[in-house]
Amino acid sequence: MRWPLAGAEEVAFDATWKSARAVEGFSSYALTEKAPQGDAHTRLAYSVAGDTLALIVHERPGRAESARIPFQQTVILQNQLLG
Numbered sequence: 001m002r003w004p005l006a007g008a009e010e011v012a013f014d015a016t017w018k019s020a021r022a023v024e025g026f027s028s029y030a031l032t033e034k035a036p037q038g039d040a041h042t043r044l045a046y047s048v049a050g051d052t053l054a055l056i057v058h059e060r061p062g063r064a065e066s067a068r069i070p071f072q073q074t075v076i077l078q079n080q081l082l083g
Contacts, residue, residue, distance in 0.1 A: 012034050
């Protein structure tokens with residue numbers, strides 16, 4: 001069973017994500033909303049460490065390409081806080 005994220009029903013792995021193991025003990029999987037996006041572009045990441053699963057969501061009006069670096073920083077910082 002699959003439950004899509006509201007506002008981002010179709011997502012794909014984000015090929016620009018290069019920090020899958022930026023924090024020791026965590027694996028992160030970044031996804032981005034498929035085109036065409038509506039009024040906002042949604043990016044999300046799942047971070048996994050042992051039995052902990054975190055979902056990080058960024059939504060930005062328009063295209064979120066310019067927000068790629070802040071998104072990656074958010075994922076890394078969140079993993080550090082959980083770790």
